[in-house]
Amino acid sequence: MNASRIAALSMCGGAVDVEVVAHTGSTNADLLARALDLARPTLLVALHQSAGRGRAGRSWLSAADASLTFSLAWKFSGSPQRLLGLPLALGVALAEAVAAQGVPVRLKWPNDVLKDGAKLAGILIETRRATDGGTWAVIGIGLNLLMPEEMEQRIGRAVATAPWLARMERDVLMAALLSTLAIAIEQFEAAGFGAFRERWNRLHAWRGQQVDIIDAGTVLQQGVALGVDDSGRLLLDTVDGRVAVLSGDVSLRLTDNCGG
DSSP: OOHHHHHHHSSSTTOSEEEEESOBSOHHHHHHHHGGGOSSOEEEEESOBSSEEOGGGOEEOOOTTTEEEEEEEEEESSOGGGGTTHHHHHHHHHHHHHHTTTOOOEEETTTEEEETTEEEEEEEEEEEEOTTSOEEEEEEEEEESSOOHHHHHHTTOOGGGSOOGGGSOHHHHHHHHHHHHHHHHHHHHHHOGGGTHHHHHHTBTTTTSEEEEEETTEEEEEEEEEEEOTTOOEEEEETTEEEEEOOTTOEEEEOOOTTO
């Protein structure tokens, strides 16, 4: 992959610095360490990550032939609290960008993109306060370009006939994703997550299904997933009424109704 070509192909007009490295531990960790020294938004793409991380301390390993891993550092005005709902907004942007390449997807609250029920991409956002009162957000994204063979077998398709993103030239794909994410960030800065709520709900994978909200293996809530509100909280209809769930480190899964 070529940093200069990605920058030239994107719609950012040179407003984002682009870097490509062959190998690193974690692009998020790298940009977090450098955030206070960055002059403007910076995209860091790694062909291979050995210590990538996801939500709740999960690892995300990558290989150049099967995934695209990158982080985008962007400075926002105000405190980290203003970024509530940003992961979901960028999930919408990522899903729409992937769909534009012929891969229809859905969204799983709070930060996963699904293809045929399997995880295609994930988003992790980490923040660092700037000395002027603003907040640097480092947006880490891992995108599977090839689905695992066993998933292909489960959905009954051959890799050779599936419209996977791996067929695209990587610089072109990365430039398209960068352009879409930059536009979404500007929209979020101007209007918050409210501008994305309807788009997120249209892409909601588990709308109307019974789900569990889980924290450290313990089920905290059960109910029917409805959608999200203007803050990005998941709305559930439970036996005790409607509740709104803030993401934090909780996870979401479909309720297993087997065995009663």
